[in-house]
Amino acid sequence: MMDVGRHPNIELLTYSEVEDIRGYVGNFTAHIRRKARYVDEDECTGCGDCAKECPVVVPDEFQMGLGSRKAIYIPFPQAVPSAYIVEDKECLGQNPIACGKCIEACEKNCISFDVQDEHLEINVGAIVVATGMDVYDPTALDEYGYRRFPNVVTSMEFERLVSTGGPLEGHLGRPGDLKQPRKIGFIQCVGSRTQNPEKGNPYCSNVCCMNTIKAAQYLKDNYPEIDISVFYMDLRAFGKGFEELLMRSKASGVRFIRGLPGDIEEVDDTGDLRVTVENTTAKRLEKHEFDMLVLAVGATPAMGTEPVRRLVSLSKSPSGFLKEAHSKLKPVDTPTKGVYIAGAAESPKDIRESVTQAGAASSKASILLNKSKFSIEAITSVLDEDICKKCGQCASVCPFAAITWEKKQLPKLISAACVGCGNCAAECRYGAIKMRHFSDQAVYAQIDAMLEENSANKIVAFACNWCSYAGADTAGVGRMAYPPNARIIRTMCSARVNPEFIWYAFKKGAPVVLISGCHYVDCHYIDANRSTVRRMDGLWDGLEKAGLRTDRLLLEWCSAAEGGRWQTIMKETEKKRQSVTSEEIDGTRTALEDAKIPRPRNPKASDENQDADFVCMRCGYSWKGNYRSNVERICPQCRSNSIRWLKKKKNK
Amino acid sequence: MIRDDLRIGVFVCDCGSNIAGMVDTEALREYAGTLPQVELSIRNKYTCADPGQQEIQKSIYEHNLNRVVVASCSPASYEPIFRQCIEGAGLNRYLLEMANIREHCSWVTDDKADATQKAKDIVNVAVARARWLYPQDEEKIPVTDAALVVGGGIAGIQAALDIADSGHKVYLVEKKPSIGGIMAQLDKVYPDIECSI
Numbered sequence: 001m002m003d004v005g006r007h008p009n010i011e012l013l014t015y016s017e018v019e020d021i022r023g024y025v026g027n028f029t030a031h032i033r034r035k036a037r038y039v040d041e042d043e044c045t046g047c048g049d050c051a052k053e054c055p056v057v058v059p060d061e062f063q064m065g066l067g068s069r070k071a072i073y074i075p076f077p078q079a080v081p082s083a084y085i086v087e088d089k090e091c092l093g094q095n096p097i098a099c100g101k102c103i104e105a106c107e108k109n110c111i112s113f114d115v116q117d118e119h120l121e122i123n124v125g126a127i128v129v130a131t132g133m134d135v136y137d138p139t140a141l142d143e144y145g146y147r148r149f150p151n152v153v154t155s156m157e158f159e160r161l162v163s164t165g166g167p168l169e170g171h172l173g174r175p176g177d178l179k180q181p182r183k184i185g186f187i188q189c190v191g192s193r194t195q196n197p198e199k200g201n202p203y204c205s206n207v208c209c210m211n212t213i214k215a216a217q218y219l220k221d222n223y224p225e226i227d228i229s230v231f232y233m234d235l236r237a238f239g240k241g242f243e244e245l246l247m248r249s250k251a252s253g254v255r256f257i258r259g260l261p262g263d264i265e266e267v268d269d270t271g272d273l274r275v276t277v278e279n280t281t282a283k284r285l286e287k288h289e290f291d292m293l294v295l296a297v298g299a300t301p302a303m304g305t306e307p308v309r310r311l312v313s314l315s316k317s318p319s320g321f322l323k324e325a326h327s328k329l330k331p332v333d334t335p336t337k338g339v340y341i342a343g344a345a346e347s348p349k350d351i352r353e354s355v356t357q358a359g360a361a362s363s364k365a366s367i368l369l370n371k372s373k374f375s376i377e378a379i380t381s382v383l384d385e386d387i388c389k390k391c392g393q394c395a396s397v398c399p400f401a402a403i404t405w406e407k408k409q410l411p412k413l414i415s416a417a418c419v420g421c422g423n424c425a426a427e428c429r430y431g432a433i434k435m436r437h438f439s440d441q442a443v444y445a446q447i448d449a450m451l452e453e454n455s456a457n458k459i460v461a462f463a464c465n466w467c468s469y470a471g472a473d474t475a476g477v478g479r480m481a482y483p484p485n486a487r488i489i490r491t492m493c494s495a496r497v498n499p500e501f502i503w504y505a506f507k508k509g510a511p512v513v514l515i516s517g518c519h520y521v522d523c524h525y526i527d528a529n530r531s532t533v534r535r536m537d538g539l540w541d542g543l544e545k546a547g548l549r550t551d552r553l554l555l556e557w558c559s560a561a562e563g564g565r566w567q568t569i570m571k572e573t574e575k576k577r578q579s580v581t582s583e584e585i586d587g588t589r590t591a592l593e594d595a596k597i598p599r600p601r602n603p604k605a606s607d608e609n610q611d612a613d614f615v616c617m618r619c620g621y622s623w624k625g626n627y628r629s630n631v632e633r634i635c636p637q638c639r640s641n642s643i644r645w646l647k648k649k650k651n652k
Numbered sequence: 653m654i655r656d657d658l659r660i661g662v663f664v665c666d667c668g669s670n671i672a673g674m675v676d677t678e679a680l681r682e683y684a685g686t687l688p689q690v691e692l693s694i695r696n697k698y699t700c701a702d703p704g705q706q707e708i709q710k711s712i713y714e715h716n717l718n719r720v721v722v723a724s725c726s727p728a729s730y731e732p733i734f735r736q737c738i739e740g741a742g743l744n745r746y747l748l749e750m751a752n753i754r755e756h757c758s759w760v761t762d763d764k765a766d767a768t769q770k771a772k773d774i775v776n777v778a779v780a781r782a783r784w785l786y787p788q789d790e791e792k793i794p795v796t797d798a799a800l801v802v803g804g805g806i807a808g809i810q811a812a813l814d815i816a817d818s819g820h821k822v823y824l825v826e827k828k829p830s831i832g833g834i835m836a837q838l839d840k841v842y843p844d845i846e847c848s849i
Contacts, residue, residue: 016825374794
């Protein structure tokens with residue numbers, strides 16, 4: 001911490017918030033609000049004379065509310081910067097007439113109420129998001145009695161209670177009566193690993209097992225007479241030195257009981273706590289009494305992450321933590337070029353893991369900053385200004401905010417922020433957006449070539465570069481044989497596939513057209529493949545309107561690892577092709593002659609979470625379900641993703 | 653409009669027996685040579701090996717090729733290498749197209765006639781796309797030599813120090829009055845039960 005304050009290359013901006021970030025890789029501009037501290041950071045010696053005079057006493061958040069501080073305070077003794085600060089919402093008045101005792105007390109005159117928030121604009125080439133995690137609040141878990149019983153504390157409160165820098169200065173006492181506890185119980189997985197959303201989160205919070213084992217061992221080392229029990233469902237001691245510490249704590253007499261308490265009650269007026277638990281190893285119901293209980297609370301995504309996430313267009317994992325560019329190969333990169341993630345913002349992490357990831361993120365950032373120029377792969381979008389009708393649809397679908405648009409103006413395409421997914425080009429109904437290297441003409445030429453001969457035997461298949469094309473590669477590596485009828489057109493994203501391509505393929509005699517891409521969680525362009533689904537719904541409606549079989553158009557998600565799934569997709573798609581007759585193919589040409597190219601079917605906000613009818617284009621199974629635009633559709637019967645969302649029939 | 657001065661070279665790879673074991677690569681080479689605007693088609697045992705790459709470069713010089721189709725494996729494996737190869741012979745790196753006749757054909761088809769027919773189609777489609785490839789310039793944008801680190805917990809502190817030690821300017825932004833984050837609140841840390849700060 002001290003090193004940061006002293007480093008000549010680091011400008012430390014504490015008590016500051018990022019309000020806006022604009023720009024793109026290599027060229028970001030961030031707007032920072034530096035809130036007024038009212039104490040000159042450079043001049044303050046940290047003597048504390050001001051705080052002695054301050055009449056305002058408030059709970060100390062650093063001590064988890066277990067201690068108190070003044071309205072002018074230093075967050076903790078080792079704080080960096082080592083300077084006091086006035087919390088203006090608590091201060092009696094910034095008018096010296098109202099109070100001003102601190103100003104009088106400060107011999108160095110470094111307190112002034114005449115300062116204001118400062119707005120800084122900084123230019124940077126790279127950004128590291130290290131917004132951390134928050135701690136789960138167990139108040140909602142009624143059975144554990146947190147806040148009802150004073151001697152039920154969280155693991156964070158426990159840290160402050162045992163700390164020499166804590167409110168009890170290292171003399172262990174329980175909050176209810178400050179008596180030293182003789183029996184302490186720890187309860188694991190509080191707010192973690194539950195399928196009940198009212199009781200916390202489904203994921204493992206990663207650090208709580210070891211944190212409890214550490215705390216138990218620390219107690220055994222310093223207070224050998226204290227009796228300690230740990231209630232758990234699984235113990236996860238998977239890191240270097242972790243298993244050894246667990247063994248040491250067992251040898252020191254810490255008791256590990258498999259089973260999470262179902263109920264906690266206070267024993268009369270003693271402040272002691274009675275725990276009812278099903279010991280699942282001994283298979284019996286047990287009651288235990290403790291002087292104090294520690295809830296090993298889990299981690300939650302930090303509240304402070306969300307605004308930053310939006311500013312730099314990052315996506316979230318289902319857990320709510322930030323999503324990395326690739327779960328194995330790019331764990332510190334993000335889909336936004338020049339932005340990297342470090343620490344618990346990405347998932348719950350301990351110190352060692354956070355430090356490791358920070359090292360990786362800073363290495364990535366340094367690689368970028370070491371370059372004076374950054375080359376962009378020439379697959380970006382380009383606007384044909386003569387064709388553009390200034391409707392702004394392109395800007396509304398760009399997942400990377402690489403297109404800006406204002407009413408009646410030509411959109412601006414920022415090539416440095418563009419990653420070439422092609423969603424804008426597929427959305428533009430006027431053909432005004434061209435993709436460099438993945439041009440419309442090339443796609444039409446590919447379709448022509450594949451349907452040149454024996455078109456009735458061919459499947460026109462679009463595959464996205466990252467998942468489905470790679471999934472087909474995986475099928476190859478695994479030598480998973482499948483029918484030879486599909487011909488693949490590679491695009492960067494399934495969202496590149498313009499409905500016009502599909503119409504064209506059908507007109508040219510394709511019996512079946514397959515679109516494939518990444519699963520929702522894997523989309524390499526944040527959520528571009530949701531646009532693919534909007535377009536598919538439109539196309540299925542369009543085929544129906546033209547009097548054609550809708551199930552000749554299929555959609556499948558396949559990850560790079562799912563070679564077996566690709567094999568199944570190929571077999572099933574071939575079955576479908578065999579069901580298409582030559583009369584149907586001939587009929588398609590005439591039916592689509594004058595049929596308009598269907599526009600995407602865009603869900604309305606009122607569709608969300610409503611009952612809807614779905615039908616599987618692969619197997620024909622139909623069912624009623626909940627419509628959710630951000631949930632991958634999958635057939636409960638055959639696992640296909642060719643799921644058509646049927647339009648509601650209008651009541652006549 | 654397709655340019656009428658296209659001179660396409662198709663390089664068919666045996667990949668040892670990986671492709672040649674299932675696809676009649678000689679028939680494929682002959683077929684590729686019949687496609688419009690294909691100037692020459694050549695077959696190699698391993699196109700990715702040095703002799704194979706040298707043959708591509710030599711052919712570009714001798715036949716004045718301006719588009720190159722390599723019929724071999726997935727672009728995920730060798731596209732960067734063949735791009736470098738044609739660039740070495742003075743062609744723009746975006747004038748390459750790969751026809752994946754290994755992962756998407758020879759390895760997943762169990763009938764030789766089917767596999768050969770599919771490989772021909774794949775090459776035909778790749779040549780069709782190659783006709784619409786144009787030289788592309790990669791835009792080079794300047795990079796501001798400074799980093800913003802958002803968050804002053806242990807991860808942010810470490811990232812800021814590492815980037816700063818690499819010689820770059822760092823702005824470390826923390827919303828609280830002090831850096832340190834959750835770690836500063838911990839009394840002792842595992843696995844060695846030592847001080848956190």
